[in-house]
Amino acid sequence: MNKSFWSPGLEKLEPYTPGEQANSKNLVKLNTNENPYPASPEALSLLAQGDFADALRRYPDPESCELRAAIAERYDLNDNQIFVGNGSDEVLALSFYSFFRRSDPLLFPDITYSFYPVYCQLFDIEPRTIPLRADFTLAVEDFAGNAGGIIIPNPNAPTGRYLPLDQIEELLRLQSEQVVIIDEAYIDFGGESATRLIDQHPNLLVIHTLSKSYALAGLRLGFAMGQKHLIEGLLRAKNSFNSYPIDAIAQQVATAAIRDSAWHADNCGKVIATRQRSEEALQELGFQVVSSKANFILAKPPEPGAETLYLALRERNILVRYFNKPRISEYLRISIGTDDEMDQLIRNCKEILASQS
Amino acid sequence: MNKSFWSPGLEKLEPYTPGEQANSKNLVKLNTNENPYPASPEALSLLAQGDFADALRRYPDPESCELRAAIAERYDLNDNQIFVGNGSDEVLALSFYSFFRRSDPLLFPDITYSFYPVYCQLFDIEPRTIPLRADFTLAVEDFAGNAGGIIIPNPNAPTGRYLPLDQIEELLRLQSEQVVIIDEAYIDFGGESATRLIDQHPNLLVIHTLSKSYALAGLRLGFAMGQKHLIEGLLRAKNSFNSYPIDAIAQQVATAAIRDSAWHADNCGKVIATRQRSEEALQELGFQVVSSKANFILAKPPEPGAETLYLALRERNILVRYFNKPRISEYLRISIGTDDEMDQLIRNCKEILASQS
Incomplete structure (x- = not known):
């Protein structure tokens, strides 16, 4: 080679x-x-019914306005608190670029989603893994100290362990000067989303995906939720990488799926x-x-x-x-x-x- | 803010x-x-006919094998000479990351696709713009000298000027140690593609899109063609950024479109x-x-x-x-x-x- x-x-x-x-x-x-x-029949039936010739001929809405409005409504947030991407992996990659390229290391659990250290290599970010306890539970106090950011999945993968919201809040206060990403790919299967902490915590970014609880892994749609200044940071990176990441069909199907609560x-x-x-x-x-x-x-x-x-x-x-x-x-x-x-x-x-x- | x-x-x-x-x-x-x-009725009719429930429930083929095979057949190349991405903008971004982060500057025309300098900022690449002649033609000899890579659209945008293949070949020889990207977003409207130079030139990467001549801007599908060592480089960056950039529907629609010559x-x-x-x-x-x-x-x-x-x-x-x-x-x-x-x-x-x- x-x-x-x-x-x-x-x-x-x-x-x-x-x-x-x-x-x-x-x-x-x-x-x-x-x-x-x-997936939701409301979402799937769109494909058979829709006339997509014109939607496919043109560039899609680069801001995915309708989809973002549907997500905002679902989580009781504002449209400008929502960022969408081509799967939560893309949202994560752009988040690492936007928030974690700092002189202090990024902290995450030693057992976790194995893409995190890959993003660190891609963007030259120093990772520091924090050992989970023997029973794979996460102790918030272990995440004290110098950090350029924190990311944890909740529930964690591949352990399935869930961290209750009061402990997420403790973590947000412990590292209030750093962006704390809660990767909630699996939250809908019994956990409580941290989205309701967004208005109180300017350092919180919550990331969701349609790949798991929406049965749309094949559609590639993920999204981030946080205060406007974090979303603006993500948009700046996204619009320097790919202006139109969400195709016209995915925008419509995802919107229908989100609405079918x-x-x-x-x-x-x-x-x-x-x-x-x-x-x-x-x-x-x-x-x-x-x-x-x-x-x-x-x-x-x-x-x-x-x-x-x-x-x-x-x-x-x-x-x-x-x-x-x-x-x-x-x-x-x-x-x-x-x-x-x-x-x-x-x-x-x-x-x-x-x-x- | x-x-x-x-x-x-x-x-x-x-x-x-x-x-x-x-x-x-x-x-x-x-x-x-x-x-x-x-777009091609063959491609559009897939949406109405297809049963996508299972395709959407699962992760899509991360390697887009069928689509890559269709492209390889269309251009008389091997499957391992094809890389696909979420629009040619994503393909370009990953190409800049994979090939142009070097100590010498990246050369491109002073009038060209305005995303190029943005990728340079994103990945900390030094750009050097080479002035086009007064009539907006490109003179290959102006691209001599120290370079960490070259990128030109052919036909150029927004001028529409076309550089014949013999001059592309001259450029490939002039900078034979650097990757030369020919961004052929508009090539199908009267130009001759440089794809037939790929086997002779290990430094050539040709980038295409379905957004223009295939009437599928809304689908977000672009691809790169080059010798295997360049494609392997792109795959390494892509698999460190987003494993599944092409959704299940886009893979099928794009394959049908490519086949409808x-x-x-x-x-x-x-x-x-x-x-x-x-x-x-x-x-x-x-x-x-x-x-x-x-x-x-x-x-x-x-x-x-x-x-x-x-x-x-x-x-x-x-x-x-x-x-x-x-x-x-x-x-x-x-x-x-x-x-x-x-x-x-x-x-x-x-x-x-x-x-x-």
Whole structure:
């Protein structure tokens, strides 16, 4: 490979590795935290009904005004407190650029979304990882001290652990001079959003996605919410990178999805109920289950252990996520599927564990 | 505005200003180089026919394999010589990051796509602008000397001037140690693509978009073509920024559009014919017209001049682009619309010029 044309430093980047997007139709796919149910029919039916020739011929609204208004209404915020991007990954990348390129290091938990250290490399930000406690809980006081910013997912990924709002507020006060990003990709599955703290905390940015609780991972839509001065910072970076990140179809589909709050509440309720059933079933099989408020479960299987079980499930066309990383290499992360998919998982785990004992 | 939370340098960015996306339905919109005709029916009919529930529920193919294969086939290249992004603006941004962050300055023409200097600010790249000749032609020898890279649009924007392939090849040899990007957003309206030089030139990256000749500005799809080592560099940056930039719908629609080469040839032919008619009509009104191979015309109107005419057209619901910038402040950039739209433009120009004389 001829790397002589690359910018210095490009070779040192270690890109994010997404969960496998397998093609087989017969897979039980519980490895990328997708929603097991189809998205809001209000959103999906737009595609069949709409006449998109003119919308596609023209550049889309660069400011996604209608979509931002729908989000603002949903969270009782102003339109100028909303920033939308091409998936929450893009929103995160632009946030790292806009707020975290500082002389002090960026703090985040040692077990967390593995894209964070990648953004740090991309934008030359010094990361400092703060160890979670042994039970994967986060202690706010561990995040004191010099910092150029803080980012935590809540619930955390891949642990599923949830930090209550009073502790988020403590963190916002502890680091009141730094931007604190709460990455709420999984908040709708039982947690309470920090959005209601926005008006009191000028350093709070909350990031959401339509990929999980809205069943629209394929649409690529994420958004950030915070006081206007933070949103203005993001807009400045975005308009220096890509003026039109949200295509015309995605703007319409996302707007309809956000407005269909009845579908959303129902969907989250179903996922939560299946999670509770699945936690109990896994515990019965001898798994140690980390208490989750997300649409996945981190669980430590009994002997022969996580990696062997992961591979054996894969043989049986069931995909879960295995991270060969410190502290979590004995765990599997299992996305919540339909009840039927979870039954298949449980049944196969039972068989594999029985055959190995 | 509280900027204390912004990363240092963010305040100094001067973001790109896109052409106005006006909402009124009665506008003759000739200001953002959109295609006046609806996109390929093969592409558009997908939306009405498709069942996208499952495609949207899951993450899209992060590598856009099918789309890349269609592009490779269209240009007689290998799949690993194709990189796709969320509009050519994203492709450009990632290219600047991947190849141009060097100690020597990046060279580009003094009159060109105004996003280039913005990317330079974003990624701390030193720009050096090379003056075009008085008639807006580009002389390859002016691009000799120390450089960390070269980027030129061909045809150039907003001049419409086209550089023949033998001169592109001269430039590739002149700066054979630097990446040379040929931004071919407008190449399909009468120019010859540099893609056929890719196999001989390891420093050549060619960038295309579906926003112009494919009538899909609203879809946000651009792509880069070059030897594998350049594409690998782009992938490394992309996978450190956003793993899934192309949504599931856009992948399918773009693939169908690329494959419909008959529609594409027909569409480009119509735009070219209208451009020729329009050039002649403008010249008859006393405009000085710069020879164009793009889907727009840069032209210098007679008295009372460009800005006055721009404002008077705007009053009459006809939008063209006026740049209040050195060297081109006496010109208007007029996108090629339908024959009917161009007739309206010409008729209104005639009336305005008559009333002012």
